Structure formats: structure tokens, C-alpha cells
Amino acid sequence: MSTFLTLTVSGISLAALFFMVSAGLSLIFGLMGILNFAHGAFFLWGAYIWFEVFNRTGNFPLALLAALAAGAVLGAVTERVFIRPIYRRPLSQILVTLGLGLVLTQLVIAIWGVQPQYFASIPGLSKTWRVGDFYVPSYKLFVIAIGIVVLAAVWTLLRYTRIGLIVRAGVENPAMVESLGINVRTVFLGVFALGAGLAALGGAVFAPYVNSTTTDMGQTVLLSAIIVVVLGGLGSYLGSAVGALVIGLAQIYVPYYTFQLETSSLWPHGWPTNIDSSAASLISLVLLVAILLIRPQGLMGLKLEPGGL
Amino acid sequence: MSIRRPSLGVGTGAAVLVLLLLLPPLVGNTQLSLPTEIFLFAVFALTYDVLFGFTGLISFGHALFVGFGGYSIAVAMTGHGVAFWPALFIVLVTGLVVSTVTGVVALRTHGVYFAMVTLAFAQAAFTLAQSNIGNQTNGENGLTVSGAPNWLVGPTSQTHFYYVALAVLVCSFLLLRVFVHSPVGRVWQAIRENEQRSLMLGYRPFVYKLLAYVISGTLATLVGALDALFVGAVSTNLFTADVTIQLLLMVIIGGAGSLWGAMLGAALVRALDRYLNDLAGAGWVTNLPNWLHNTIGQPLLIFGVIYLLLIYFFPQGIAGLVQRRFPGASPVPQPGLGEVEGDALSARTEEIMPVDASSTPVIRS
Numbered sequence: 001m002s003t004f005l006t007l008t009v010s011g012i013s014l015a016a017l018f019f020m021v022s023a024g025l026s027l028i029f030g031l032m033g034i035l036n037f038a039h040g041a042f043f044l045w046g047a048y049i050w051f052e053v054f055n056r057t058g059n060f061p062l063a064l065l066a067a068l069a070a071g072a073v074l075g076a077v078t079e080r081v082f083i084r085p086i087y088r089r090p091l092s093q094i095l096v097t098l099g100l101g102l103v104l105t106q107l108v109i110a111i112w113g114v115q116p117q118y119f120a121s122i123p124g125l126s127k128t129w130r131v132g133d134f135y136v137p138s139y140k141l142f143v144i145a146i147g148i149v150v151l152a153a154v155w156t157l158l159r160y161t162r163i164g165l166i167v168r169a170g171v172e173n174p175a176m177v178e179s180l181g182i183n184v185r186t187v188f189l190g191v192f193a194l195g196a197g198l199a200a201l202g203g204a205v206f207a208p209y210v211n212s213t214t215t216d217m218g219q220t221v222l223l224s225a226i227i228v229v230v231l232g233g234l235g236s237y238l239g240s241a242v243g244a245l246v247i248g249l250a251q252i253y254v255p256y257y258t259f260q261l262e263t264s265s266l267w268p269h270g271w272p273t274n275i276d277s278s279a280a281s282l283i284s285l286v287l288l289v290a291i292l293l294i295r296p297q298g299l300m301g302l303k304l305e306p307g308g309l
Numbered sequence: 310m311s312i313r314r315p316s317l318g319v320g321t322g323a324a325v326l327v328l329l330l331l332l333p334p335l336v337g338n339t340q341l342s343l344p345t346e347i348f349l350f351a352v353f354a355l356t357y358d359v360l361f362g363f364t365g366l367i368s369f370g371h372a373l374f375v376g377f378g379g380y381s382i383a384v385a386m387t388g389h390g391v392a393f394w395p396a397l398f399i400v401l402v403t404g405l406v407v408s409t410v411t412g413v414v415a416l417r418t419h420g421v422y423f424a425m426v427t428l429a430f431a432q433a434a435f436t437l438a439q440s441n442i443g444n445q446t447n448g449e450n451g452l453t454v455s456g457a458p459n460w461l462v463g464p465t466s467q468t469h470f471y472y473v474a475l476a477v478l479v480c481s482f483l484l485l486r487v488f489v490h491s492p493v494g495r496v497w498q499a500i501r502e503n504e505q506r507s508l509m510l511g512y513r514p515f516v517y518k519l520l521a522y523v524i525s526g527t528l529a530t531l532v533g534a535l536d537a538l539f540v541g542a543v544s545t546n547l548f549t550a551d552v553t554i555q556l557l558l559m560v561i562i563g564g565a566g567s568l569w570g571a572m573l574g575a576a577l578v579r580a581l582d583r584y585l586n587d588l589a590g591a592g593w594v595t596n597l598p599n600w601l602h603n604t605i606g607q608p609l610l611i612f613g614v615i616y617l618l619l620i621y622f623f624p625q626g627i628a629g630l631v632q633r634r635f636p637g638a639s640p641v642p643q644p645g646l647g648e649v650e651g652d653a654l655s656a657r658t659e660e661i662m663p664v665d666a667s668s669t670p671v672i673r674s
Binding site: 035037082085086090091092094095096098099100102103106107109110111113219223226227230281282285288289292293 | 367369414417418420421422424425426428429430432433436437549550551554557561600603604607609610612613614616617620621624
């Protein structure tokens with residue numbers, strides 16, 4: 001039972017991370033019809049900006065905010081400079097976001113090098129609580145808390161503000177929103193910045209989770225986020241929360257219960273290696289393919305009517 | 310289609326071929342590795358062009374075939390001591406099977422979903438190879454390829470491999486050229502332009518797309534095996550999206566929907582890659598600031614920037630430019646990179662989430 005609880009906390013904290021990345025991915029798709037293959041690179045940049053600031057100042061909250069801000073700026077610039085000229089070219093959008101992801105990743109490699117970056121432990125969050133056989137690293141609880149805060153904040157924004165109303169309407173029918181005299185392009189810019197900022201925050205929160213930053217974490221997370229978004233339903237905000245929970249828990253439970261792996265070899269100290277990671281990512285990949293074939297609209301999306309919260 | 314006459318293109322092609330046949334005696338054995346590599350990548354680019362340029366399928370998982378071919382021959386020859394020709398046959402059969410199975414699944418989706426599913430397949434292969442399931446792939450260390458006949462990969466057989474690669478390239482080009490100019494190829498291009506319309510005309514897009522996918526995948530698998538023999542080793546890097554992006558770049562540089570463009574793109578990308586790698590080792594470059602040195606040693610960044618510039622400013626690549634210069638040359642189609650007519654915001658919905666054209670239309674109440 002205590003093993004199950006330990007695994008569950010791990011799974012939920014992983015879900016919180018996935019949610020931060022996939023929420024933006026899903027909103028951007030719902031609103032603009034763009035599946036942003038550069039989203040993993042925003043995540044990566046968030047992790048490295050966080051690392052740089054944390055390494056220099058030792059101030060953890062400041063580093064998180066810096067990553068969030070840097071991600072938002074990066075997202076805004078991306079939308080304005082790269083995406084806006086090709087709104088009418090859907091094929092180009094796929095190709096461009098893929099290329100942007102490559103360039104942004106390679107820029108990280110050019111600046112920080114390919115070798116992993118290590119950093120000091122996070123003040124106040126490095127403790128692991130233990131109740132009997134039930135282990136809870138405090139950082140995981142922190143990650144879950146951040147995930148809940150983000151979920152609630154963005155949900156409030158979408159549900160109770162005028163901006164949120166416009167975004168939701170835009171997901172339903174952008175042409176109609178535009179014809180009502182609302183500058184939907186500005187909303188696009190805002191949502192892209194928000195989504196990129198959240199992905200970057202996810203990267204910043206993720207780095208201490210695995211105790212290092214590596215240049216391939218963006219690509220790995222992108223695939224998980226895509227799976228989460230497809231599972232939850234493209235364009236559905238709460239759907240990505242549900243999808244994140246499913247994938248997060250599956251990636252923890254499945255390797256353990258199919259291969260009886262020690263929990264210590266799982267997430268606390270880095271990416272799971274070898275067989276456990278392949279079991280985890282294979283189960284997600286199988287899920288992705290199965291959902292696209294059986295229920296392409298996802299758990300909470302509506303077919304051909306991307307929308308609904 | 311207008312009447313074709315022997316054109317400028319055929320003459321140029323023949324001249325280039327003669328030049329390439331005469332190259333080994335002219336430059337000597339040690340200089341042949343770059344052109345050999347270019348020939349192999351040109352075939353990869355051709356197979357990618359059949360999917361992307363002619364049929365309009367954006368696959369983000371073509372690396373699956375490149376890596377799978379390499380790993381099949383390595384596992385067969387090094388791991389199980391299979392002889393060369395039977396090993397090639399195994400590669401052919403497994404290539405057919407893998408491309409058919411993944412094709413049947415992936416082609417049930419469209420557009421960006423197809424890109425996702427193919428990416429997922431390549432990633433799955435990467436994960437399997439990395440995790441050394443069944444103790445066949447040796448994890449992230451990869452495998453060496455041994456047991457190839459001496460006439461092909463021996464220390465003095467660079468010339469032989471060069472001619473083999475050239476022959477494979479020429480055969481692949483001719484084969485694919487026959488395909489894209491055949492009625493089947495016309496349907497591919499019709500699907501690229503408008504899948505709904507080709508369905509209404511009575512063709513089954515799924516079958517034609519699957520054919521393109523299987524031809525492309527099987528050929529890429531075979532050449533992947535050849536590339537593994539040439540390099541002498543395989544690693545999990547072969548399955549990464551970087552490989553697919555490189556093929557995409559080659560096709561975009563040369564001009565999607567143009568076979569010679571894809572080959573030219575492959576030559577330019579590989580040559581530039583080699584040049585930058587050599588440059589990164591040069592004395593004056595190592596003295597440059599660290600990030601600049603890293604950038605030169607890491608050509609993917611430069612490729613990425615070139616790739617982006619091309620998509621914005623020359624979406625038709627070199628083939629498009631040539632066609633503008635010589636209007637008589639065979640026309641280069643625009644594979645959907647142009648603007649969508651009508652309102653962008655509503656057009657996008659159809660483009661990204663097209664109705665499932667492979668199944669019978671159902672009227673919903």
C-alpha cells in the first residue's frame with residue numbers, strides 16, 4: 001500500500017509537469033490550429049534560463065519567474081515573427097514549428113554545450129519525508145502544488161475574465177470572433193506567449209526534479225505532451241489536465257507493476273533508464289496511436305468542433 | 310500532360326552521370342567517402358520526396374526506416390552471422406513488413422496527426438533500440454557491422470562501394486521516376502493537391518498513399534542497410550528526429566516534388582555538413598569564442614536556420630528557382646506550401662482536421 005502511495009505521488013507530480021507543457025500546446029492548437037512542434041524547445045529554454053539565474057543568484061523563486069518571463073517573451077516573439085506570416089499556410093506551419101524547435105534546441109547547445117548542467121540543491125525543498133515505507137520527497141509535493149496553482153489560475157482566466165471569454169469563443173470559431181470586431185490576432189499572441197511561458201515554467205520546475213538539465217529533455221517532453229494533448233482532446237484545457245494525469249500515472253505504474261522495478265530506479269533521481277523508460281514511453285506511444293485510431297477527438301474533445309473547456 | 314521531348318534536363322543528367330563515373334580515377338580512393346555518402350543520402354532524400362513532395366504526406370518518422378535498415382543488417386550479420394546476400398534479403402522483407410504495418414496504422418490519420426503518429430513510431434524504435442530489448446541492439450552503444458564481403462567494404466574497395474552506391478542511386482532514381490510519371494504517380498499528386506477530390510473521382514486515397522509509403526519505406530530501409538555497411542556501425546541516433554529533419558531539409562532545399570531537386574539537396578547538405586565539420590577542427594576556428602566554435606561544430610543550427618529561411622522565402626527550393634529561370638523545364642508543383650485560398654481561419658480547420666476520407670462518408674443525423 002505504501003508503495004502504491006509513493007508511486008501515486010510520483011505519478012501525480014509527473015502529471016503536473018506534463019500539464020504545464022501540454023496546457024499551452026492544447027490552447028494554441030484549439031485557437032490557431034497549430035500543433036506547435038517547438039513547444040519542447042520552450043520547455044528546454046525554461047530549464048536553462050532557470051539554471052542560469054538560479055546558479056548566479058541562488059534565488060529559487062526568482063529563477064522560476066525568470067524562466068516564466070523568458071518563455072513568454074520567446075513565445076510572443078515566435079508568434080509575431082515566425083507564425084504570423086504563415087497563418088494562411090498550414091503545411092508551412094508544421095514545417096516551421098519543427099524547424100524552430102530544432103534551431104532553439106541547437107541554440108541551447110551552442111550556448112551551454114551538450115553536457116548536462118548540475119546545480120545546488122533547492123533550499124527548503126530537498127527533504128524527503130518518510131511515514132513507514134511511504135516516501136514523499138518535498139520537491140514532488142511542491143511540483144504538485146505548482147501544477148494545481150497553474151491549473152486553477154489559467155482556468156479562472158479562461159472562465160471568468162473577458163479575455164478568457166474571447167479565447168474560448170476563438171477556439172469555437174475564430175472567424176466569428178474576428179467578425180465581431182475583436183482583434184483575434186492579439187489574442188493569438190497572448191495565448192502563444194502564455195503557452196510558451198507555462199512550458200518554460202514546466203522546464204524550470206522539471207530541472208530540479210531530475211537534478212540536472214540536459215539538451216534532449218525538450219524533445220522527450222514534447223512527445224509526452226503531444227500524447228497528453230491528443231489523449232485529452234486537442235483544444236480542451238481540462239482535457240489536457242485529465243490526459244496529463246492518465247499519462248503521468250501510467251508512466252509510473254506500468255513499469256513498476258509490469259517489471260517489478262524498484263521505485264528508486266524510477267523518477268526521483270533522473271530519467272528512468274533502459275527497460276523502465278522504454279516500458280513507460282512505449283505504453284504512452286501505444287496509447288497515442290490507439291486513441292488517434294479509435295477516438296481521434298480525444299477524451300474530452302468534440303470531433304471537428306475543437307472547443308469546450 | 311504535354312508531349313515530352315528530350316530536354317535540357319536529360320542532357321544535364323547524362324553529363325553529370327558520366328562525370329561521376331569518371332570521378333574515382335580522377336580524385337583517388339581517399340576522396341570518395343563524401344560522394345559515396347551523398348549518393349546514399351540522395352536515395353533517402355528521394356524516398357522522402359515521394360512521400361512529402363509527391364503525395365503530400367508529412368512524415369516526421371522517416372528515420373524509422375533509415376535506422377531500421379541499419380539495425381536489421383547489423384543484427385543479422387554481426388549478431389547472428391548471416392551471410393551478406395541473405396542478410397540483404399532479410400532487410401528487404403523486414404522493410405516491407407515494417408513499412409506496411411506502420412503505414413496501415415499511420416495512414417488512417419491525416420495532416421498533423423500523421424506527422425505525430427510517424428514521429429511516435431520512430432521514437433518507439435529509438436526507445437526499443439536504446440533499451441536493448443532481447444539483447445539484440447546493445448543499447449546506446451550501438452553495434453558494429455561485420456561480415457560484409459571484402460570486395461565491398463575492404464580497405465581498398467572504396468571505389469567498389471562508390472560504384473555500388475552510384476548504381477543504387479541511379480536505379481532508385483529511375484524506378485521512382487517511372488512511378489511518379491505513371492498513372493499511380495498522377496494519383497499521388499492528385500491526393501497531394503486535394504484528397505477529397507481524388508476520392509470523389511473514384512480513387513481510394515488510402516491504397517495509393519499506402520503504396521507510396523511502402524515503396525518509400527522499403528527503399529529507405531534497404532539503403533539504410535547499405536549506409537550501415539558503409540559507416541561500419543549503427544547507433545540509436547539513426548532513429549532521432551534530427552535524421553528526419555535533415556531529409557526534410559534536403560527535399561526543401563532542392564524543391565519538394567522534384568526528384569533531381571531532392572538529390573541536389575542531399576549533395577548540398579552533406580557537402581556543407583562535411584565542410585563545417587572540417588572547419589570546426591581548423592586552428593583559427595578553435596580560437597574563436599566558445600559559442601561560435603560550438604555553432605560551427607554543430608551544423609544542425611546552421612541547417613535549421615537555412616531550412617527556416619527557405620520555407621519563408623523559397624518554399625519551392627532550387628527546382629522552383631530553375632523553373633522560374635527556364636519556364637520550359639518540367640513544371641515543379643507546389644506541394645501545399647502556398648497560401649490557402651479563402652479565409653485563413655476557417656480554411657485551417659479543414660486542413661488540420663480533414664474528414665476521414667479513407668472511410669465511406671456517413672451522413673449523421
